[in-house]
Amino acid sequence: MTDGMLRVGRLAELTGLTVRTLHHYDELGLVRPSRRTAAGYRLYDDTDVERLYRVIALRQLGLPLERIAEVLDDAASLESTLCTHDRLLAEQIAALQSIRARIGVSLATVRARSTPSSDLLDVIREVTSMDETMAKYFDADQMGELARRRETVGDERIAEVENRWPSLMAEVDAAMAEGVDPASPRAVALAVEWMGLLEEFHGNDPGLKESLYAVAHDNADLQADESATPMFAGPTKEQMAFVGQAWEHRG
Known part of the structure; x- marks a missing residue:
């Protein structure tokens, strides 16, 4: 530490990041050190560290670095981005639950028939046809809810x-x-x-x-x-x- 500031190696230890990652953030302009030593070593003050932790928090939410750079200093943009990200995650969850529901149908069909591997293609065709039929009547959210109900009921x-x-x-x-x-x-x-x-x-x-x-x-x-x-x-x-x-x- 120099004059209350952290060198890049020490900051890496405290945050669990690598020195290479911190260098990359600097190159992107995402988190730049406020000062450098005479030898060119990066020095981070409290403001830099706070910004870095905000970056880490947004990364844990799944935001890409380019979006983080845009929203860090704009509260309105941050809220809008998080709302959009939340919606996308909800859609992904619903899609995954729908896939799980379809897998459940396939498993039930195979188990009920004790289907040999040679007949598996017929089962897949039948299940796929049913999936297409279900998609005409149930949207992604409903398919997700059906998957949740299947898990609850057992x-x-x-x-x-x-x-x-x-x-x-x-x-x-x-x-x-x-x-x-x-x-x-x-x-x-x-x-x-x-x-x-x-x-x-x-x-x-x-x-x-x-x-x-x-x-x-x-x-x-x-x-x-x-x-x-x-x-x-x-x-x-x-x-x-x-x-x-x-x-x-x-x-």
């Missing part, structure tokens, strides 16, 4: 729900075939379970609920059209109508 419960749907739809079909009154306790019980399983999917999120219902109704329309190919083996229009009527009679 794969075991998700598997239970997926396994329950075919038998529940069969029970609804049987009730309709027998002419069961939608207002009867049997029909209401089916509707309550049906809606409960759907709630585990959308979590009472209005956007997810609307998108889910749009998928179900569009798929039902495809099932009713002999020339079309349904997106998946979901409920029919008749099943949804019966459940809807029964749901209205719940106590």
